[in-house]
Every structure is written in C-alpha cells, then in structure tokens.
Amino acid sequence: MQQFYSVILQAKLFNQIKRHQLPALLAAIKPTLKTFTANTRVWQVGATVPSFGLVCAGQVQIVKENAKGNRTILAKVGVSDIFGEAYACTKHHSLSVAVDTITTTKILFFRPENLFKLTPLTAQQQLIVNLLQIFAQKNLLLNQKVEILSQRRIADKVLTYLQLEQQKQKSKSLLIPYNRQEMADFLGVERSALSTTLGEMQQADQISYYKNHFTLL
Template sequence: MEKYLPILRSSPFFKGLNDNEILSILHCVNATVISKERDSYIFRAGDSTELMGLAASGCVLVIQEDLWGHRNILSKCHAGDFFGEPYAARPGAVLNISVVADEDCEIIFLNVQRLLVTCPTACEHHQKLIRNLVSVLANKILILNDKITHVGKRTTRDKLLSYLSAESIRHSSLSFDIPFDRQQLADYLCIDRAAMSTEISKLQKEGFIKTNRNHFELIACNDTDLQTNK
C-alpha cells in the first residue's frame, strides 16, 4: 500500500493524517486493491456492498442507466476520489447506480462498516477519519445538488450555460477544461448530444464561448445579451 501514499495523502478522506496513520487505517478497514480495464463495471445497480471505492489511478464514471442503454452520468471520479460511500455506510442498501471504469484504473476498496463500530485497535485517529467521511459525504451532496441545478433548467442552452458558469466559478477562471467528452457531457446534463452540439455552435457564433474539445473559454456578457440571443 505504500506506493499509493501520494494519492492517499491528497484525498480529503485522509486529511490531517500522517503516513503511518494512513497505513494503520488501511489495515483497520481491510483495504484491498483491484485493477479494472476500461468500460468494465466496478459496482452494478441492484447490488449491495459494504465497500466504498477510491480511485488510485485512472478515473471512473458513476452512472444510472435503464434497460435500453440510456445513460445518465452523475459524476466522474479521478485519482483520489471516492465512490459508493453512501451505500456502503448503510447496511443492506441496494445500489441504484453503477460505477464503470472510464479508463484502465486501480481501485482501493475500504470496508466502511469497520469505521462505524468501535475500532478494535482503539486508534486515536479513528474519530478523525469519521469526521473526514462526513465531509466527503457532504461534498458528494453538493456535487449532486449542482447537477440538479443544471438539469433543472428548461432548455439545452440554459443547461449548458448553467454548467459552464459553475465550472468557471469552480476554476476561478473564464478559461478551463471540463472532465467530460461531448457524449459524456450530454449524458451528464441529460440532453441529446446533437441538440447540445447545435447549441454549442450557436454559442460560439454568438460570441458567448470559445471551445476546443473539452476546453472552454467564456466571454463575459450581460444578462440582456443572453435574453436577446435565446
């Protein structure tokens, strides 16, 4: 596990813990490592689990999909990010999401239930870890709240502008990269890819944005300009 320490140190779950404490915790929660190839499933909807995952390398998509293959992307997790923790923290909870490798990756599984009972080794850092877990869960709620804000908009244009504006604020810059390719962005915003591409082209022609693949630059304008061009 020592080779994963650089990633683990940067994870909010291990905030405030030194290397020895992190390694002790990994032992406490029965940490295991698996490798997954791109497009393979890590969790499937309908399963239950006591394990939450941490992306040690690569990235994964947290998705919902129906029987006809329609995909709704809830979030994208990069190295250092967690997934599955709300389900792992509630015994017997059935997953209504799936987690799929977006590229070849390594996943560290942690048994959350070991955190929610008295630590068998009475480690002093146990309470720190629980506080960090609460923080991780709270951040996940905020991420989902952002998605609800975007998809709650009435039009494809409004959804795009809501998402791009939020990303600009998050990066503290009008120029930024987004974590999705075009199909993934359409799946995340719950819109048709062709309709989305049309709106992106319109926004470029109207001078609101510049874009190249997953890089966007927003051109500042006032609200009346936006209303005029709708």
C-alpha cells in the first residue's frame, strides 16, 4: 500500500494529513486494497455497501440502468477521488446505481465506523458522526429527486420514482406517502396529466394501483 501514499494524500479525505502520519493512521482505520480488472462490476444496483472506495489506480464510472436496459453514465471517478461515501455512511441504504471499472483498477475501501473507533467517542464527537450520517442521507435523497425530475416523460418519472421506492421497500407492492395531488407535486407535473399517465401505464400492464398502493408489473 505504501506505493499509493502520494495518491492517498492527494485525496480530499486526507486533506491536512502529513505523510509521516499516514502509516499509523492507515494501520488504525484498516482500509482494504482490492484490484479489479477492466470492465468489471464493483457494485451492483440494490446492494448494501458497508464501505466507500478511494481510487488508487485506474478509473471507475457510476452508471444507472433503466428498466429497458439503457445505461446512463452519471460520473467518472479517477485517481484520488472517492465514491460511495453517502451510501456507506447511511449503512442500510441500498444502491440505486452501479459501479463499473473502466480499466484495471485498484481501490482502497474504508469502513466509516473505523474512522471513529480510534478512541471512545465523546458526546460531542457522536453529534458529529450523527450529523455526517444526516448529510449523507439528505445527499442521497437529493440525488434521487434530481434523477426523477431529469426524466422528460411523465411515465419515466413515475417508473423511476417507483423503482427507487422498490429498492427502499424491497417489495414490488409499494405504499407511497403521497395522495395523487402530492405525488403530482413531488414529480413536478400536473395532477390531471399524472392521472392520465397512470391510467395508460396500468392499461399497458406496467403498473397496477389503487389510491397510494402501487405494484410494478
């Protein structure tokens, strides 16, 4: 791992950390270095990840695949950059994206809890940990809302939203927290247009629904 010290120190996560501090720090927080060949799936959609990654060599891309199998590249992550931190910090939140390598890639994985186990936490330090987890959760929710609103067709907005709910609720039968007007407001569409679209989707056997109970078919 020593050959990657310069790469690690360039990462924003290690800002203000000195090189002479790094060996003892890494020994304490126990990251795991893994190597992946090119075009390998590191994380699959729906997985729960206990750690986040720092790219030491190579490159990965964050991708989203819709129900039709079409893939969208959301981001590329290069050397010294980290990924998956929001998912790792929220612990039980399953991935709504996948991570693939582009080239042969070496990734250093960190478990968030190890960053806080060096000494017993004071009450003030626990507040900081809690705040980081809140930030991570809100970041995920914001990213999901952007993903939903970026869809051009109302049907695609609905499907994207229901698929995200499916991952969260781990069921095809979903209970959503909105009535029809609230759902329209959440998706950024007119209520009448939403109702028409939902009827068309049900006739096409894409979904079935009754009030705020939905099932993906």
